[in-house]
Amino acid sequence: MPKRRIAIVIDSLAGGGAEKVMLTLANELVKQGHEPHLLVLFDHCEHHIENNIPVHFCFDKKKDKHLGSFWNTKRDARRLDCWIEALEQDIGKFELFISNLDKTNLLLSHSKVSPLYFVVHSSIEEPLKRTKKLGPIAYFKMLRAKMALNGKHLITVSEGIKEEIERVGRIVPASITTIYNPFEIEKIKQQSLEEVTGLPAGDFLIHVGRFAKPKRHDVLFKAIKQMEHDLPIVLLCNNAKKARKIAKKHGVLDRIILPGFQQNPYPWIKAAKLMVLSSDYEGLPTVLIESLVCNTPVVSTDCEHGPKEILTGDLAQFLVPRRDPQRLALKIDEALNHYPEIKQIDLLEKVDAHQVCLSYLDLIRQK
Structure with missing residues (x-):
C-alpha cells in the first residue's frame, strides 16, 4: 500500500480516552509506513507523543477561548480551513481527515476539507439528557455540537452507539x-510488567477515569462503603481534590489512594x-479491555454502550445495573471471592491496532 498522509484533528491532547485512542491509531499508522499528523486546536498535552508523529497546534487557548461560539462558528471554521x-x-x-470531540466536530462540520469522517466516541443521547438539567444555554450548546454530525460520515467506536443513532433518529x-478503538495489545502486556513506584503493598481495587459526573464516583464510593471486603481503591483520575471531597462525604476517604495521573497505568491495573x-x-x-489484557478481573455497570460488547460469555454475569450501589457492592464481593478464568476475549481481534488501522485506511479507498 502506498504511504498515506492522514490528519487526526482533535480539541486537545488532554488525558482523556479519545485522545489516547487517537494517539494509539497514530502510532499504528506509523508502524504500517504511513504519515499521520495530529492537528490539535489547543496546546494542552498530558500524553507522551512519539517523536515520529508530527503535532500541529492551531489556536491560542487564551486568545481563542470562545472558539466555535454561536456567532463565530463559520468564521472560526474558515480560520481552521486556512490554517490547514x-x-x-x-x-x-x-x-x-478524522475529526474527534465536540469543538473540533463543530468547526469541521462547516469545513471544506475532504474526505472527512467524524468519530463518535460516546453516547449522544445520555450527555444531552444530563445537560438538559443544567439549563437551556448548556443544553443548546451541546445540542449544536451533536447536530453538527447530521448528514456527515460517522464512525462509531461501538455497535451500541451506532444502534442508538439509528434508533433515535x-x-x-x-x-x-x-x-x-485500537489497542496495542502486546505493548500493553509489556508495559504492565514495568516497575513503578507507589504501588500499594497489599490487595487493592482500581478505578481509572477522569473525575466527572458520568463516571459516577458517588455510586462507586457508596458501593465501597457497603462491601464485605475492606480493600482500598486506587483512583487514577485528574482531580484529586474533588475526589477526596466526595469520598469524605460518603465516608470512604480512608479507603482511597490517589497517586495522580500515570503515564503508564498498566502496572497499576495488572x-x-x-x-x-x-x-x-x-x-x-x-x-x-486493558484490564482483561492485563488479566485483571472486571466488574462494570451495564451501560447502554460498550461494556456488554466486552464482557461476554462467563464474564457477562459481572455486568451490574447502573446507579445501583448495593448491587455493585455485591458483585464486587462476588468477583473477589471467585472470578472465571479470563480466556480469549472475542472482541480482542476486532480491537487489535493493526486491524483497526486497516479499517481506517479502507476509508481512503472508498472515496
Missing part, C-alpha cells in the same frame, strides 16, 4: 460504520485485584 491549507502547502495534501448521517467501572454511559470503555 497553509499546512498542506508546507507538507503536502492529506488523504483523510435525531441525527441522520450520510454514512455510519463501526470501527472499534497489580489490582479488580477493576471497577461505575459509569452511567461510555462509548467503548478502554479500561475494561
